[in-house]
Amino acid sequence: MKVLNKKGLSALAAVAILAAACGGSTASTAGKTLTIGVSLPLNGSSLASAGPARDGALLAIKETSIEGYTLKAKVLDHAKEGAHNPDQAAADMLTFVGDETVVAVVGPFNSASGKAQIPVSSEAGLLQCSPSNTAPGLTKGDDGAALRGGRAVNYVRVATTDDLQGPAVAVYAKKNGAAKIYILDSTDAYGKGVADAFEAQFKKDGGTVVGRTGLPTGTTDFSAVATAAKAADADSIFYGGVTSDGAPLFRNALAQAGLGALPFYGADGIYDGTGEGSYVAIAGANAENSYASQAAIENIPGKDAFNTKFKAEYGKDAEGYAFAGYACAQILVEGIKAAVTGGDVTRETVRAAVVDKGSAFETVLGAVSFDEVGDTTQRIISLYKVDGGAWKFVEEINYGN
Amino acid sequence: MAAADVTSSSSSRPFANARLPFGIFAFLGLALFVLGIDQFVNALTLGAIYALVALGYTMVYGIIELINFAHGDVFMVGSFVAMFISSSLLGNEGAITNIPLLAGSVLVLFALTIGVMAIVGALIERLAYRPLRRAPRLAPLITAIGVSFILQNVIQFFFGPTIVTVPQLVPIEWSIEVSGSRVPLLNIFVIAASVALMFALQLFISRTRTGRAMRTTSMDRDASSLMGVDINRTIMITFLIGSGLAGAAGVVHGLYYGNTSFNLGFQSGLKAFTAAVLGGIGNTAGAALGGFLIAFIEVGASAFGYGRWGGAVVFSLLVIFLVFRPTGLLGSHSGDRA
């Protein structure tokens, strides 16, 4: 029950970054300054999930030093009136394109913004790495090809696509004894996408979906849906969406309706640690017996070290997309370093270093490499369960290559 | 205004007084039959909260014909004030099972929150709306939007962009049995508290001098000014009460849902505005009815698996309804043009 959160910390972070940036030099030493753009939705409700990704990326950039170059970060926020805005996302990408020092970009966060940004960055040959995009159509198939417009891959992502995560949870739920499931989604691209994938797999495996509906982001009243789930006689619940869409509110409403004991499944949208504002923190005791997934391996060697660093910097635990943001920046930095080693740092050399070489990057998420369309080849889904007020690893599903 | 009076020939309806309660009972009966007791209670509870917020909307509209887009955010601020008072000042952690202590805590919580929010509302009126009293009608609408941005982002700055938990003082386990269904006392408490506040408001408006001043001001500001009503004071009091009710709604919201978040205001504001219009904007009883009606529609949509269409259903019904009754359920006050 903490009342005031540690605000000002992110302000301090920005201070640190700006101090680091300004301390080096002004933009006049062109050719020496390299900038990594950070393009995320950073106000309103988007901030809750995208904020950690920014913090992670800024941390990675801050701790990097490259001989003979000054590495800067430039953060642009494309949320408007609290929601990510594809129009602004595209405009921000154009801003990065127009800034010659920018050699790579971390972002975007949402797939709609991805669809708006990828054609721009692709035309400019500017590398971008998304910490969170999971919509398959951004890279795969005709849709992906249309976004790239026949050009070389310039967009990579560290999260594996929805078409794996949803089914993984479905397989696990089935194994865990779920037969009659009630599905609720947040009606947005992520929530609905993952719920659709879950539903398809669950039905394929012989499960019954006893009810399915969606409540848009911003809904606070989940009692009607909880009662509907009760009336449908569900034995398990699936929620497609993120914590700030109302996952813990739904869980609480279920408990109020007397369904608090049912297993509650979600994807990585609710796997956000135990800190302030997290699923576990808000749902409290009701969070027990909840399951979530994460598109990453569980046993990352550097995880604790990263958390220590992160906590030292921002005064809070690294949670949610902090890892992915950090990993993205790590990959971009590795690319830049490779380009520096090659003697010529341009957008093209950085892009090629990350995408074309097929090399693996050691990141906080483990070893990451990319396939021919820029998706991570680390296709591992880890599953977690809330037990005793904390997420406990239960198993891992490897979809291989 | 005069145009409306001349064109819409008002035919007197001899059974109007009897028709309304009958309609309400018929509707409630039908809703109970269709939804079942659990969903019925859900809808009533949700409706009670909508109604409290809608009251403030409609009061402000009635008196200065302003669509107060900031009102939803005043409600949101109210829920945060309640959270702050409850958890930080009163040091509550969760449910209180000691009944006298519970009653005391809840009363103090209501009193403090309503007080703080009344002051906040009055301040907003003084700073953002009063200077525009004689300005074109849409000018205060834009300041209302500005105030809404300020409130949201100030709260976000202090309390963060995540969902924040609020102590649920009334234990959710307490319940009574109604025809085989478990009805939590919490819901009954929420409904009772809201209805009590609504009745208090009705009494205040119809019985007190200030209430009468509010009514005459809403009918004709200039005339009531000539009759000796202090217009600025009356409008200020309207804001005090409207925001106080929003504060009460904030308390109720926190107690019922156990959480709040900085972006609570937008959706609630929209619903409350819809409720106010549906009921006949400017009419307090209508706003309360509208709030309940919207809650029933929404809960119905969710109950039958059309949750994602909820907003569309509410608004479609609203459009159709207004086509047949252009001044809302209990419409009296026909707004002037933009």
Added chain:
Amino acid sequence: MSRIVDAVNAPFAPVRAYFRKHRSLGIFVGVVLLSVALPLLTRVPPFDGIQSTNAWVNAFTTAAIYAMLAMGLNVVIGFAGLLDLGYAAFFALGGYTYALAASPFSGIHLPFWPMLLAGGIVGAIFGVLLGAPTLRLRGDYLAIVTLGFGEIVPITLMNADKFTDGVNGIGGIDKPNIPGILQFTLINPWPMYGLVVVLFTLIMIMIYRLEDSRLGRTWDAIREDELAAESSGVNTVIAKLQAFAVGASIAGIVGVVNAAKITIVTPDQFRFAVSISALAAVVLGGMGNTIGVATGAFIIYLFQSILLKQLNTLVENFNIPILNQIDFLEFQYVLYGIVLVLMMLKRPQGIFPARRRMREFAPLKIGKGGLK
């Protein structure tokens, strides 16, 4: 202050008189001059430090799109006096019209130029569709119905997955081209800028012509006194529908351009916030004054999407240590709100209040035949 303005204006009086007579030409010349001056301005400090000229030009293009939107909304609100809070819906419908006509999602690839017209027609149809049931409503009842329409459209677009790809939106929309001459691209904003400048000019000329026409007078009359207008023989039903149709068709056309510009449409792009921004632009710019409204929209867009978003960059350029330590992104919407409130308090009539049109009437000629 105003004396200085008058002094500066004095030498231009003959020019102004000329262009008042030939206003379409005046608008054309004005917009062209402005469209050349703006990119040049971005070469000058402090603007050059914020972002590249290309990014600026792209921002101006978007700002002009919002300005067109505001001008269209002004027809409904400022001219006819009908408070429309769901204007973004028409913007959405225009965008989806083009997205369905030219994208990999539908598999159809119709050329861009005729779709401009199609967007306008779709907008007009829906404008009438919305207008028809609302005609009996007055004032704020109209506002809520339009608001409802503004919510219904995105919800429907979001849930009719099969036809709109739902919440994912339709991406990879075709960019315009002039066959054999010019292919629009995303990193070169200049062709789109040119297109928008031309469209802006045309729309502004058309709105001014409407305002001065019999129809414009009809709208004025309805706004001033609906009953009196009816008693002057005005069919208020048709006139209001025409206002809705004109406003909506402008939004439809602009929606097509917007979709072609950012190559993706999603339901979330067209939420209430867009309608509210357009409304704020109209009121802030000066309701009823077309140029004022366009300027208002331009300023609001640049303020909200460039100045506030780039405050960090801007401050960094000034190198003031204390200010450098603040993350201004945190405060952007508080600042936006404060600015909205302050501007409204300062200028309740809008920045450029609608001056009553003072047309240059020819000298009085009485005689020949008298009255009939």
Added chain:
Amino acid sequence: MSAAKGGPMLRARGVTRKFGGLVAVNNVDFEIPRGSISAIIGPNGAGKTTFFNVIAGIYAPTEGTIELDGKPLISPPTGAGREPILLVLPTIPFIALAIYFLMAVGGDTGLVEGVASVAVALLGFVGALLLNIVRPDWYNRLIKRIGVTRPARPNDMVVAGLARTFQNIRLYKSLTTLENILVGMHVHLHAGLLGALFKTRQVREEEAAAEQRARELLAFVDLAGMENELAANLPYGKQRLLEIARAIASRPKLLLLDEPAAGMNPKETEEMTALIRRIRDELGITVLLIEHDMRVVMGISDYITVLDHGEKIAEGLPKAIRTNPKVIEAYLGRGAAAGH
């Protein structure tokens, strides 16, 4: 001006108007001779204004008909119960297509067919709605065949040749006087949306001619030189004049004046009386006025009709009305008639 025909300009037969249980106008027969200046008088609450509003098309009569220039103009609406059928019938294709669409969402209809069906359906729906809202003449005739008639609206009255002023002047206050007149000429101008957009030659000529005539009208009511004045800035008396000028701009056969001399000083009243005469004499417009000021009424009226409690109690020449005991009783109360 079809002055050749004989018969009264306006003939009301058995006009009754009820508000709920209240009978505001009861079975009034009434005629206005062509080319006359007629007046309706009566004590407060006599139903004058209601009757006036029935003639002006603001209230539909509950019973009775009104003819203007020999043509039926107003009759009570009938068959309102059958009207929904007409609303529903044209929308049936829409509903059918919408159902088809909804089924298609679940089925596997192609994108193009789906969008097309929605488009066609919407067109049908919009068409049906528009028909019922705009209701062109041919549609009115069509529905008349199944017994549905609808009250005419004020703007239909203007087209039929009837113009009015208001008791509490209703000008377009932020428009100039000239623009006020131009709005009054609305029904005689034909520029449409496209004409305005492309400013065709026809439109420009029409506008120029309209402006010319508007100036003449302003000169006629002695407002020459005030063309660019905002209506709101005119003094009260001139606002009245402007309102009359706006009304006659629609070239009516019959002009209804609602208390034209209300609130005027004697000099202004005299000017107003003279103007009303000129309107009749120079423009050949028949005039009907409601007026409280007996000097005005007696001074200019050719015929006077007296209403009391919603019923016609007397009519005739001013001289006869002045001495009619019923009228005196109505105005001064019972018993006063004898002493007068």
